[in-house]
Amino acid sequence: MNTAAHREFKERLFEQFARVGKALASPKRLEIVDLLAQGERTVEDIAKETAMSVASASQHLQALKGARMVESRREGLYAHYRLAGEDVFRTWQAVRALAESHLAEVDRVVETYLENRDTLEAVDAMELMERLSDGSVVVLDVRPEEEYRAGHIPGAISVPVGALETALHMLPKDKEVVAYCRGPYCVFSDEVVLALSARGYRASRLTEGFPEWQTAGYPVELKNPR
Amino acid sequence: MNTAAHREFKERLFEQFARVGKALASPKRLEIVDLLAQGERTVEDIAKETAMSVASASQHLQALKGARMVESRREGLYAHYRLAGEDVFRTWQAVRALAESHLAEVDRVVETYLENRDTLEAVDAMELMERLSDGSVVVLDVRPEEEYRAGHIPGAISVPVGALETALHMLPKDKEVVAYCRGPYCVFSDEVVLALSARGYRASRLTEGFPEWQTAGYPVELKNPR
DNA sequence: GTTCTATTCAACTAATCTGTTGAACATATG
DNA sequence: CATATGTTCAACAGATTAGTTGAATAGAAC
Numbered sequence: 205m206n207t208a209a210h211r212e213f214k215e216r217l218f219e220q221f222a223r224v225g226k227a228l229a230s231p232k233r234l235e236i237v238d239l240l241a242q243g244e245r246t247v248e249d250i251a252k253e254t255a256m257s258v259a260s261a262s263q264h265l266q267a268l269k270g271a272r273m274v275e276s277r278r279e280g281l282y283a284h285y286r287l288a289g290e291d292v293f294r295t296w297q298a299v300r301a302l303a304e305s306h307l308a309e310v311d312r313v314v315e316t317y318l319e320n321r322d323t324l325e326a327v328d329a330m331e332l333m334e335r336l337s338d339g340s341v342v343v344l345d346v347r348p349e350e351e352y353r354a355g356h357i358p359g360a361i362s363v364p365v366g367a368l369e370t371a372l373h374m375l376p377k378d379k380e381v382v383a384y385c386r387g388p389y390c391v392f393s394d395e396v397v398l399a400l401s402a403r404g405y406r407a408s409r410l411t412e413g414f415p416e417w418q419t420a421g422y423p424v425e426l427k428n429p430r
Numbered sequence: 431m432n433t434a435a436h437r438e439f440k441e442r443l444f445e446q447f448a449r450v451g452k453a454l455a456s457p458k459r460l461e462i463v464d465l466l467a468q469g470e471r472t473v474e475d476i477a478k479e480t481a482m483s484v485a486s487a488s489q490h491l492q493a494l495k496g497a498r499m500v501e502s503r504r505e506g507l508y509a510h511y512r513l514a515g516e517d518v519f520r521t522w523q524a525v526r527a528l529a530e531s532h533l534a535e536v537d538r539v540v541e542t543y544l545e546n547r548d549t550l551e552a553v554d555a556m557e558l559m560e561r562l563s564d565g566s567v568v569v570l571d572v573r574p575e576e577e578y579r580a581g582h583i584p585g586a587i588s589v590p591v592g593a594l595e596t597a598l599h600m601l602p603k604d605k606e607v608v609a610y611c612r613g614p615y616c617v618f619s620d621e622v623v624l625a626l627s628a629r630g631y632r633a634s635r636l637t638e639g640f641p642e643w644q645t646a647g648y649p650v651e652l653k654n655p656r
Numbered sequence: 657g658t659t660c661t662a663t664t665c666a667a668c669t670a671a672t673c674t675g676t677t678g679a680a681c682a683t684a685t686g
Numbered sequence: 687c688a689t690a691t692g693t694t695c696a697a698c699a700g701a702t703t704a705g706t707t708g709a710a711t712a713g714a715a716c
Contacts, residue, residue: 213539213544220529221525225460232444291524299521306515307446309446456674484694
């Protein structure tokens, strides 16, 4: 292959790679990917959760679809979108991890909005996995119940935010409570841990969310354990 | 945290994540990242290898620097740029892998320019690692010698493209020869394997390049073995 | 069929990005 | 000191992108 052909090859090749990069270049699209990591969603769901107009959400979804990062199916009036594979989530995780470790601004944003996060006890997936086996913890899934039903950490109890009060009677004060959520930046587990701590429970949050747990290869339960 | 604050939090957070995405959104910048995975380079080197003007290369480098993905040091007249960490390469790998597995166009480009790639024998890193221990293969590093000196697969012989003729006497015809290069799309190993096969050697290419070998945790040799 | 609803499309504006050019800056050498 | 070289900066033109609005489309429901 001569020099000109070689250059042409590289340019065509990297143009393709950049299609993925471009898809990852918008905050809104990253939010969509993060949301879809929880499971299928309709365009309307996505628009609502990301505070976009439906048209705008649809356009971003088309962009992601163009990069083959999401797929859709139609069911009646609704178009359901989902990630096109686990590797899409993995790539998003890599991008997020890179930002976390290199951009000081990420920490600053977290500290600004989650002022007391560093005062909360936190456990990571490996730690929780160990303590699951000896039965010394109660695990709370604080996501919307629908997401719980689509898969959760084995033995976890579904306690969507807002339902904490009514679920209190199920929580033994002698065991530690670990709450988890959609991802490392999902604020609901923070809030639950704060509320439980204030009531005298020993509570901590899982540093990662359910998608990270699942992608890391830890066991997942599909049916409600009770 | 109320709804408005929650939204603000997400927007600031994902804006930061998107900084990394934006840095990955240009083919030229991806090419720079891929090149810097081989080691430090000056602005001029980068401009030359990626067929850009120096000003343009410098601007892309500033963009990557803004996302904290590259770092630079000045030595006399020259500014030397390098990747800001192994995680930068890993993220680029994830993006590339996603494009490979989801975008049919990648295969099409490769087939167009490397017509006979599928006829060449290929081994992956794990396979090569096994065969290294039983001494049944000779490994050729076909990158520029400087890159070989910065680190190579243990026992590999440096045979930069063009120097193949003079190195032929070192290659035993009874052993299999495995050639590797900068990465999975580096064409030099293809060319060397083709040339060797035509001369009656049993030759194959390593499917990955040196950075992938290194990042996967396989052993690396720093000094010339002889 | 008409009507309703979810989604997509098209047209438009504002904003951002890319590459070019030539000037400015930094560091060497004579 | 002047001069040369590598790099960066600033200003500009052209292309691309993001979000808005309103129309078009597809599939229910009546």
